[in-house]
Amino acid sequence: MKKATGVSIFLLGSLFLLSGCGRVQEPEAVKTSSPPKQEIASNQFESAHTCQYCHQKIYQQWRGTAHASSSTNPVFLAEMRRTSEETGGASDEFCVSCHIPVGWLAAEIPPVDGSRLSDMAKQGVSCDLCHTTTAVTGKGNAAFQLTPGRTKFGPLADPLQTPLHESAFSELHTQADFCSSCHQIIHPQNGLVLASTFSEWQQSSYGSRRISCQDCHMTPGPGVNKPNPGVTATGAPKVREHTWRHDMVGNNVFAMRRAGFSAHAARAEENLQAAAVLFLGLPAQLSPYQPTKINIRIRNDGAGHYLPTGLSLFKDMWLEVVCTNQSGQVIHSSGVLTETGAIPDGAVVFGTSFADASGEETDNLWEAVKVLREHRIPPQQYLDEFVEIPGLPLPGTLNIRVRLLHRSISLQRAAQLGISIDEVPVVVMDEISGQITVR
Ligand code: HEC
Ligand code: HEC
Ligand code: HEC
Ligand code: HEC
Ligand code: HEC
Known part of the structure; x- marks a missing residue:
């Protein structure tokens, strides 16, 4: 642009x-108390490696994102461990709830050194975490509710059949509220709003015009770049008018360049320039x-x-x-x-x-x-x-x-x-x- x-x-x-x-x-403080935590074993989730067979392009886009590396990002890990040390472990559950959500739900953290983390938890904000989300029960602080299993929830009202999973339409996935569960961070004890990306959006003209996070972050190039025609699964017989990209990039040029994802880094730079x-x-x-x-x-x-x-x-x-x-x-x-x-x-x-x-x-x-x-x-x-x-x-x-x-x-x-x-x-x-x- x-x-x-x-x-x-x-x-x-x-x-x-x-x-x-x-x-x-x-920004007006959005009051939340942390929602009740679900208990879900990590083997209830399917690995992103399974999805990649048919959703190859989406997998490649996701792999280079902060979501895919949210459990391994050295900046996060250093900060989480330092905070943990300084607070005698009081902050552990809070910090991992969004960054290592499966590890949190499966109680694989603590210990904060990550020694008990399953491979599934290490996938961070993975395909199955997002596509088994069935409700968001509050604004922020990991307020997602999951229903892991064969059914994958997404934006298609008329999904083609596939032997690997059932598909179900989810309006939530088409709305910014879906992203709010992690992109609104509130101190669970004193209520201080630490990050308010969702409420900032909600109170802006983008919010009132329903131009969602997805409209900018799941489309090609900065700004609203729709439609983006294509197929959503490799070899699928139906070309869709619009498909959603999964290189949800913000501005982290350094992390993406360092991890060797140059296209993601270029997009982060473009975002900043736009x-x-x-x-x-x-x-x-x-x-x-x-x-x-x-x-x-x-x-x-x-x-x-x-x-x-x-x-x-x-x-x-x-x-x-x-x-x-x-x-x-x-x-x-x-x-x-x-x-x-x-x-x-x-x-x-x-x-x-x-x-x-x-x-x-x-x-x-x-x-x-x-x-x-x-x-x-x-x-x-x-x-x-x-x-x-x-x-x-x-x-x-x-x-x-x-x-x-x-x-x-x-x-x-x-x-x-x-x-x-x-x-x-x-x-x-x-x-x-x-x-x-x-x-
Ligand atoms: C951070 C959450 C998140 C992650 C991680 C994620 N998705 Fe999605 N995905 C979405 C959302 C949200 C939409 C719908 C966007 C909309 O309608 O506005 C979507 C759309 C889709 C669609 C619908 C078809 C299309 O392309 O338009 C498929 C298929 C899909 N995702 C598969 C995957 C796979 C496979 C992975 C992992 C490689 C993945 N997703 C990772 C949130 C996520
Ligand atoms: C409600 C979800 C949520 C919780 C809880 C949370 N974070 Fe995050 N964190 C995020 C999101 C989303 C980002 C990226 C966007 C941003 O900066 O808001 C992020 C970014 C970060 C970054 C910057 C990473 C980078 O490479 O620049 C650090 C460091 C971090 N978090 C540490 C922590 C620590 C430490 C805690 C616990 C005290 C914590 N987070 C709790 C969601 C959360
Ligand atoms: C055997 C191939 C195959 C595998 C493996 C596969 N999918 Fe799919 N998936 C499809 C096909 C085909 C569609 C329908 C595409 C269409 O209708 O355009 C689909 C659709 C979807 C949708 C859209 C559902 C909707 O109603 O919006 C989501 C979300 C999804 N898959 C997620 C996943 C996830 C997560 C994984 C890994 C756990 C995965 N898929 C693995 C073939 C596959
Ligand atoms: C009009 C387009 C647009 C919309 C709508 C939008 N964003 Fe952004 N976003 C951007 C651009 C451009 C950047 C890069 C500049 C910056 O860092 O803010 C960005 C940056 C970000 C970052 C990186 C911030 C950081 O410093 O780590 C996050 C996280 C983010 N957006 C999340 C969201 C979420 C969540 C929503 C919905 C509640 C949303 N965005 C809505 C355009 C948009
Ligand atoms: C399960 C929690 C979760 C959900 C749901 C989620 N995110 Fe994130 N997101 C994170 C975390 C954690 C990070 C930061 C990871 C890091 O930097 O280590 C992040 C990072 C990002 C970034 C990159 C920020 C940067 O520093 O450049 C963008 C952009 C973003 N998310 C957009 C979205 C959008 C759009 C949605 C909704 C479609 C969404 N996210 C849903 C947890 C989540």
């Missing part, structure tokens, strides 16, 4: 009119020594939820601003990564961070009791940032370049895992430049 950037510079006059709108609305548009508000002219404030507007055009969404504390999204004079000398900058790969103080950083009971910042989700800082862009809305720039002593030109950047692992997280931050790609979500004449 290409964005128009040519006409995005507007002048200072309109700037004051426009600032003030686009306030971030706090998510936001920058606009630059500059005065047409300045006098020597006159400082100014430039207006950077960031619009969330492509994400069906806040930008960033989810547990944004594990990733980085920030603005880089570089101002040079006519001879290329940098006279002001912010958000330019330091030599060690850190985002310098004073940069405009997006995301949500949490505080513990003593008010200190914490990245231990279990100890989080309140939001410490929140700076995010609601869907189809914008935020205005104002950056001060010193004056130029002599007539000339000020060149301004602004980039919105994203990194799919934060510096601390990478260090924790012994990953060199230089290996983590920085994706340019959008970029804009402009000039101010000084005379």
Whole structure:
């Protein structure tokens, strides 16, 4: 999806009119208590390897996703084990319920070292987990109810017969509510909303227009790209008007590239580039020594939820601003990564961070009791940032370049895992430049 950037510079006059709108609305907390847990042995589920014989394409798409690697993702495992140690195991069940759902239902965790996990549980958010879901009983916290067995539930009202399984139409699978069971994370003891992707979507115009998660995340390319005609099983005699892709990609370019799924990584990058548009508000002219404030507007055009969404504390999204004079000398900058790969103080950083009971910042989700800082862009809305720039002593030109950047692992997280931050790609979500004449 290409964005128009040519006409995005507007002048200072309109700037004051426009600032003030686009306030971030706090997403309303969705109250849930954790639903009663089912007890299901892992041998009640069928392996994705079985499905691949007939749903080969879907299998290949799923295999490269965060869903398929949710039980092995090193970032998750490190965080789960650290949290477990710091809380004496109190957080274990909570953390695994969405990431290793079969291991949770089958009581194969604890121990958190995963030594009792069956091969089935290691498949993470697998085909059979999703396609034996028959109800979602609350918003978030693994509120899925499963009916494992021969019947696979899905969006087809007229499925072809197959000897391997029965098929049944499920309206739930065609709705965002299906995804809500895991994409809404609420602290089970203090009710703090840790991630609210579903409620953000629900309260947006996508929610009111019923443009579902599936419409963007299960279609080819960012945005709603329908229809996607094809067959849903290898050699099936019926070509369907629309088939749903299973490379449900977000923005984790690093993880997908590292695991060797380059097509998934490319899609993650495309998603990021489709998510936001920058606009630059500059005065047409300045006098020597006159400082100014430039207006950077960031619009969330492509994400069906806040930008960033989810547990944004594990990733980085920030603005880089570089101002040079006519001879290329940098006279002001912010958000330019330091030599060690850190985002310098004073940069405009997006995301949500949490505080513990003593008010200190914490990245231990279990100890989080309140939001410490929140700076995010609601869907189809914008935020205005104002950056001060010193004056130029002599007539000339000020060149301004602004980039919105994203990194799919934060510096601390990478260090924790012994990953060199230089290996983590920085994706340019959008970029804009402009000039101010000084005379
Ligand atoms: C995270 C949950 C999830 C996982 C994992 C998942 N699916 Fe699906 N699948 C869905 C949803 C949701 C739909 C329907 C989307 C809609 O109608 O909006 C769907 C649709 C389908 C369909 C219907 C036909 C089509 O292609 O349009 C088939 C077949 C299917 N999935 C098979 C599989 C197989 C095989 C796997 C594993 C390789 C798998 N699914 C993994 C959620 C999932
Ligand atoms: C022997 C081949 C075969 C195997 C193996 C197989 N399927 Fe299917 N599946 C089919 C066919 C054929 C259809 C119907 C496709 C159509 O109607 O377009 C289908 C349809 C589906 C649907 C859609 C149901 C609906 O009503 O929406 C789902 C979901 C599904 N399969 C999941 C799975 C899962 C999960 C596995 C592995 C546990 C699996 N399938 C294994 C052949 C197979
Ligand atoms: C059973 C729980 C579960 C369900 C149901 C589920 N997800 Fe997920 N999803 C997860 C987990 C856990 C992760 C994170 C895995 C990780 O990063 O280690 C994830 C990751 C993702 C990501 C990738 C995020 C990134 O970092 O790039 C996307 C996109 C996504 N899910 C979309 C969906 C959509 C769309 C649906 C509904 C059709 C859905 N999910 C249903 C558990 C679930
Ligand atoms: C209008 C299209 C659209 C809709 C609707 C949409 N998304 Fe997204 N989503 C995106 C784009 C684009 C990105 C990449 C930019 C970003 O990280 O937000 C993304 C990113 C994500 C991520 C990765 C976030 C992270 O930082 O790990 C998850 C998870 C996700 N979406 C889940 C969902 C779920 C669940 C729904 C439904 C409740 C949904 N999305 C609805 C477009 C959409
Ligand atoms: C209600 C479901 C749910 C629960 C409970 C849950 N998570 Fe997650 N987690 C997700 C989903 C979905 C994602 C991916 C999208 C996002 O960031 O929200 C994720 C992402 C993550 C990531 C980022 C992975 C990456 O590669 O960037 C980490 C780390 C993580 N979770 C750790 C934990 C820990 C630790 C706990 C327990 C304290 C926990 N999660 C509890 C659903 C859950």
